Amino acid sequence: MNDRFTAIASEARERWEAARAGGREQINLCLDTSSLARGGAETLAALRDAISAKGLNADVTTTGSWGFCWLEPTLSVRSAAGTRTVLYHSVTPDRVEEFVQTVLVEAGELPELALGVVEGAPSDQIAPLEDHPYMRGQIRRLMANCGQIDPENIDHALANGAYEGFVQALDMEAEAIIELMLESGLGGRGGGGFPAGRKWDFLRNATADPRYLVCNADEGDPGAWVNRILMEGDPHLIIEGMLISALATHAVEGYIYIRHEYPLAIERMNIAVEQARERGLLGEDILGSGKTFDLVVFTGAGSYVCGEETGLINSIDGYRGMPRIRPPFPAQAGLWNLPTNVNNVETYANAPLVLRHGAEGWSSVSTDEAKGTKMFTISGAVNQAGCIEIPFGLSVRDLLETYGGGTPGGVALKGYQPGGPLSGVLPAEEADLPLTLGPYRERGMFLGSGGIVFFDETTSVVDLCTYFLGFAEDESCGRCTTCFQGTQRAVEILRRIANGGGRETDLGKLEDLIQTMIWSNCLHGQFAPTTVKLALRYFREEFEILIREKRDPTRSLPGMITYEITSPGDPALAEAAAICPTEAIVDEGARHGIVDELCIRCGACAEVAPNAVTVRDRFV
Amino acid sequence: MAAEPTTRELRDLVAEYEFERGHLLPALIEIQERYGYVSREAMEVLARQMRTTPALVYGAVSFYADFRTEPPPEREIAWCSGPACRLRGGDRIREALQYTLGIPLDGQSEDGAYGLRLGQCNGTCSEAPQVWLDGEVVGHLTVAKAVAIARDVRGEGDA
Numbered sequence A: 001m002n003d004r005f006t007a008i009a010s011e012a013r014e015r016w017e018a019a020r021a022g023g024r025e026q027i028n029l030c031l032d033t034s035s036l037a038r039g040g041a042e043t044l045a046a047l048r049d050a051i052s053a054k055g056l057n058a059d060v061t062t063t064g065s066w067g068f069c070w071l072e073p074t075l076s077v078r079s080a081a082g083t084r085t086v087l088y089h090s091v092t093p094d095r096v097e098e099f100v101q102t103v104l105v106e107a108g109e110l111p112e113l114a115l116g117v118v119e120g121a122p123s124d125q126i127a128p129l130e131d132h133p134y135m136r137g138q139i140r141r142l143m144a145n146c147g148q149i150d151p152e153n154i155d156h157a158l159a160n161g162a163y164e165g166f167v168q169a170l171d172m173e174a175e176a177i178i179e180l181m182l183e184s185g186l187g188g189r190g191g192g193g194f195p196a197g198r199k200w201d202f203l204r205n206a207t208a209d210p211r212y213l214v215c216n217a218d219e220g221d222p223g224a225w226v227n228r229i230l231m232e233g234d235p236h237l238i239i240e241g242m243l244i245s246a247l248a249t250h251a252v253e254g255y256i257y258i259r260h261e262y263p264l265a266i267e268r269m270n271i272a273v274e275q276a277r278e279r280g281l282l283g284e285d286i287l288g289s290g291k292t293f294d295l296v297v298f299t300g301a302g303s304y305v306c307g308e309e310t311g312l313i314n315s316i317d318g319y320r321g322m323p324r325i326r327p328p329f330p331a332q333a334g335l336w337n338l339p340t341n342v343n344n345v346e347t348y349a350n351a352p353l354v355l356r357h358g359a360e361g362w363s364s365v366s367t368d369e370a371k372g373t374k375m376f377t378i379s380g381a382v383n384q385a386g387c388i389e390i391p392f393g394l395s396v397r398d399l400l401e402t403y404g405g406g407t408p409g410g411v412a413l414k415g416y417q418p419g420g421p422l423s424g425v426l427p428a429e430e431a432d433l434p435l436t437l438g439p440y441r442e443r444g445m446f447l448g449s450g451g452i453v454f455f456d457e458t459t460s461v462v463d464l465c466t467y468f469l470g471f472a473e474d475e476s477c478g479r480c481t482t483c484f485q486g487t488q489r490a491v492e493i494l495r496r497i498a499n500g501g502g503r504e505t506d507l508g509k510l511e512d513l514i515q516t517m518i519w520s521n522c523l524h525g526q527f528a529p530t531t532v533k534l535a536l537r538y539f540r541e542e543f544e545i546l547i548r549e550k551r552d553p554t555r556s557l558p559g560m561i562t563y564e565i566t567s568p569g570d571p572a573l574a575e576a577a578a579i580c581p582t583e584a585i586v587d588e589g590a591r592h593g594i595v596d597e598l599c600i601r602c603g604a605c606a607e608v609a610p611n612a613v614t615v616r617d618r619f620v
Numbered sequence B: 001m002a003a004e005p006t007t008r009e010l011r012d013l014v015a016e017y018e019f020e021r022g023h024l025l026p027a028l029i030e031i032q033e034r035y036g037y038v039s040r041e042a043m044e045v046l047a048r049q050m051r052t053t054p055a056l057v058y059g060a061v062s063f064y065a066d067f068r069t070e071p072p073p074e075r076e077i078a079w080c081s082g083p084a085c086r087l088r089g090g091d092r093i094r095e096a097l098q099y100t101l102g103i104p105l106d107g108q109s110e111d112g113a114y115g116l117r118l119g120q121c122n123g124t125c126s127e128a129p130q131v132w133l134d135g136e137v138v139g140h141l142t143v144a145k146a147v148a149i150a151r152d153v154r155g156e157g158d159a
Helices: A003-020 A033-037 A040-053 A093-105 A154-158 A164-170 A174-184 A196-204 A226-233 A235-249 A263-278 A309-317 A345-363 A396-403 A438-442 A461-475 A481-498 A506-517 A523-527 A530-538 A540-549 A573-579 A604-608 B007-013 B024-035 B040-049 B054-063 B090-101 B143-153
Strands: A025-030 A058-063 A075-078 A085-088 A114-119 A212-217 A253-258 A294-299 A340-344 A373-380 A386-391 A413-417 A451-456 A561-565 A585-587 A592-594 A613-617 B075-080 B114-119 B131-133 B136-138
Touching (some): A025 A040, A033 A040, A033 A263, A040 A058, A040 A093, A164 A235, A164 A345, A174 A196, A174 A235, A174 A345, A196 A235, A196 A340, A212 A235, A212 A309, A212 A345, A226 A263, A226 A345, A235 A253, A235 A263, A253 A263, A253 A309, A263 A294, A294 B024, A309 A340, A340 A345, A396 A413, A413 A461, A461 A481, A461 A530, A461 A540, A481 A506, A481 A523, A506 A540, A530 A540, A573 A585, A573 A592, A604 A613, B007 B040, B024 B040, B024 B054, B040 B054, B075 B090, B075 B143, B090 B114, B090 B143
Parallel strands (some): A025 A058, A212 A253, A212 A340, A253 A294, A373 A451, B075 B114
Antiparallel strands (some): A075 A085, A413 A451
């Protein structure tokens, strides 16, 4: 063991223990982006005000997320004696006063807001957190510290195992580290699943210096926020993973490329890098080992293709983020045309865990072909939009029912998108597939980076296709005609179909496009039409009904419906007329009507006068 | 946010940046953070500092969605374009916002008082459908609520 590290870690642990043994109640409030969106900052201010106004013996610390995103702000309260910690949810600003009174002043508990007992004995009213339906079956390794430590305090990370894997790796040869990664079976978490050890070995065998590491934290797939949860919850795990990779590849500098939409993640990664540098864990002669490695946190500027590794490299280099033509591969010519390795946040973050658990211990958690745990975010037509960590292999249906809480209002599931706008869609009948790589590859799609989006029977598949192709069109870098014109053409045809102007020949045209777009240089163009390809396979009838019968079975496509006032005397219509953004609702002598030419089908009137306004098929 | 930058200020602001060290994006981000947008002159000054052409700088500015080439509006609604929002009527909300504000997506009013921008999903999908009003999440929207917000931003209505 490295003596310097032993000293650093034990000092950190002493400070961590001292803070917890202070005879004061400890409140850990989750303050990540989801919590902020639900009033977390106001909750924090109200808590601090109440504690100081009442002179209470309590400290408030902010943490990352437990993953209960739909129930934020969550917070845990650890008793002054340190014997019992309870996690609560939905402590919105308006509930703080009651919360402080009951829990802090009267030393009681609020079972109706409790998620579970984190440490100490459960009671009749509050069960252990691990028995909560949302926690059962989860294996928290990457997320072990999320919600439990202050991500802006390196002492907390060090007291909970941070950098121990790296210190182990310091005593190993580069080949041995790579061997260990290969043995573990750790695959890239960005969607490809390529063995991390092999990728690292490419860089190790590079012939030029200096060489670089890049951490892809661009997480551009809408509906995916697993990397955000990690960066906002435990940034040191990612730094440690990059340090281990640096030892295995002889890289001297690393870049963490974070999308600008994640300002809190950028802030916390910057703080973590700075603190790691102060403790001698980054920079020159790390822990007296003679090794040098330092990190730059690099902010993106709004471009989806920068999530493609060579687009990302061009972006750091100072060019338009257009993916490069390969070869050469980044391991030969990456940043500044020097050897570079690019991995996803979650891939690097797993490296310390492989060191800590050993290859066997790390991989044995999953019986699936894909090894280890995977973080997933669940969103769309679900009751519980949140983030979990589970071994590969759970069925999509179980994910929806157990963790997503089912679909809202019990509307039947129609399908799901396993991983980002390029990954494609599958119907509900395919929801028994396990969450792993193989089954999706077999269907010409991919699992992606962890954002699973569900949709129900109220959704038009043609609308989904228009949406995802429109996204791909907006984000095409413009290099390949097959991609930038292919997406444009596909969107034109899809819009035509969605507006009732579809032609018999349109589906063949879309299929031709799919065939030519595959010639695009990078994954963006190649996979942009996946949603259409799979929709035509699994939901073809919906396209045919639209084209032949000029009818939308979901009655959701704006171009296929009209709004009609069916109860002209309804008093709610005055409000509907007032809210209509185009003044399409006219008063025809105490009776209301809708001027169809003015109506933009936004549906505001139907929201405020649901009993008076009816949606009708436009062409039938 | 400062007024129209002077050449001198711009030069000082970017003096430490070097193209070869991957500083183009950080420099542009700093310029925009300081002035709210990247002016033509800023691109020229930055090109000189980076020993490259304004064309290359403009190439980056036009590629990335975040960079603005005119001063930002005083008030802004950023409409979330993510899938969870789309599935809950997000597109109808966009349509209503455009009509109520009288501007297209990524446009702003002529007097610069308000604007509408395309926002990317950042994983607060439990709030869907949502917009960011001057940077703050307003979630669980209906089209009617969105119209009320837009009227308020325009200085009409009583939302």
